[in-house]
Amino acid sequence: MFPYRDDNPTLATPAVTLLLIGVNVLFWVFVQGMGTEPNLSRSVCELGLIPGEFLGLLPEGYTLPISRTSVCVITGERSWFTPLSSMFLHGGWFHLIGNMWFLWVFGNNVEDSMGHFRYLFFYLFCGLAAATAQTWVNPSSAIPMVGASGAISGVMGAYVVLYPKVRVHMLVILGIFITRIVVPAYLMLGYWFLLQLVGGGLASGAEGGVAFWAHAGGFVAGAVLISVFRNPELVAKHRALARTVDTLGYRER
Numbered sequence: 001m002f003p004y005r006d007d008n009p010t011l012a013t014p015a016v017t018l019l020l021i022g023v024n025v026l027f028w029v030f031v032q033g034m035g036t037e038p039n040l041s042r043s044v045c046e047l048g049l050i051p052g053e054f055l056g057l058l059p060e061g062y063t064l065p066i067s068r069t070s071v072c073v074i075t076g077e078r079s080w081f082t083p084l085s086s087m088f089l090h091g092g093w094f095h096l097i098g099n100m101w102f103l104w105v106f107g108n109n110v111e112d113s114m115g116h117f118r119y120l121f122f123y124l125f126c127g128l129a130a131a132t133a134q135t136w137v138n139p140s141s142a143i144p145m146v147g148a149s150g151a152i153s154g155v156m157g158a159y160v161v162l163y164p165k166v167r168v169h170m171l172v173i174l175g176i177f178i179t180r181i182v183v184p185a186y187l188m189l190g191y192w193f194l195l196q197l198v199g200g201g202l203a204s205g206a207e208g209g210v211a212f213w214a215h216a217g218g219f220v221a222g223a224v225l226i227s228v229f230r231n232p233e234l235v236a237k238h239r240a241l242a243r244t245v246d247t248l249g250y251r252e253r
Contacts, residue, residue: 001181003105003188007167009245011238014108016116020123021100024148027088028096035092041070046079048144049086051135054078064142072144087127089146099148105168106159107152112238113162113230122229126154126221133217137200145211150218153196157222160189162235166242193219 031047033039045066052058053074060076090096111119130150135141164186172179193216200212 001188001191002171002173003102003168004171005169006105006109006163006185007169007246008109008163009238009241010108011112011234011241014111016120016123017103017107017111020107020120020148021103024088024090024096024100028090032089037067038070040091041066041072043089044091044144044146045070045072047082047085047089048146049082049131049135050074050144051139051141053142054082054135055139057140058142062142064144066144072142074142083128083131084124086131086144086146087124087148087151090148091146095147099152103148103152103155107155109163109166109238110155110158110226113158113226113235115231115234118229118231122158122222122225123151123155125225126157126218127151129154129221130211130214130218133220134211134214137213145214147211150211150214153215153218154222154225156189156192157219157224158226158230159222160186161223161226162230 027043028034031039032043050058050064050072052062056076056078058074060074062074064072064074066072090099107119107123110122114122127148127150130153131145134145134150164184166185167182168185168188169180169182170188172181196212196215196219199210200216203209203212
């Protein structure tokens with residue numbers, strides 16, 4: 001299932017959401033060479049979060065294959081910035097596009113609820129919380145962690161708290177069969193969160209793949225932190241706008 005839009009109006013231009021999308025794209029183009037080697041492997045090795053290296057649990061000189069032609073060598077130097085830099089890296093085109101699409105669908109309304117500057121700090125805090133969750137589950141891992149999905153999961157956690165009944169339009173793809181459905185946000189995001197928990201449980205101890213616990217940790221962080229970061233006045237204005245739009249029948253049924 002893939003969400004392609006929601007029935008949720010916005011008060012203002014989501015400037016920070018657009019900025020974050022732009023920064024991620026710039027990292028992909030100029031730092032990661034749009035997925036070409038050796039840029040991709042070097043960026044993942046040097047700027048990705050490697051839990052075991054960050055915590056000093058991996059021996060100096062430990063090597064990890066990143067691609068068929070590249071390896072990542074643990075130097076013993078703890079890069080304090082990698083929990084932050086890893087949030088702007090991606091492993092491929094689909095990884096980048098999928099993350100940015102989710103950020104656009106859900107980020108604009110969360111930004112609406114707290115204003116631009118609060119939203120930026122909220123996003124970064126959620127990303128750090130996601131990295132912490134994945135690191136806590138497997139602290140000695142040598143697998144680099146990259147992607148904006150932990151922070152975006154926090155945005156989704158905030159969204160479901162703020163707008164649980166908003167209609168989300170989704171594409172359902174089953175082989176060659178494609179259809180559209182409309183479900184409330186709590187159902188779509190609740191199902192997504194359940195998948196992360198199940199995936200995390202099944203993948204525990206695995207040496208690669210999706211960082212399910214980063215997703216789950218970011219989601220929980222967003223659901224909790226929204227009570228601190230949201231601006232009650234903006235939330236009230238947004239709900240008033242939503243009621244007006246719905247009453248006037250501007251939403252697509």
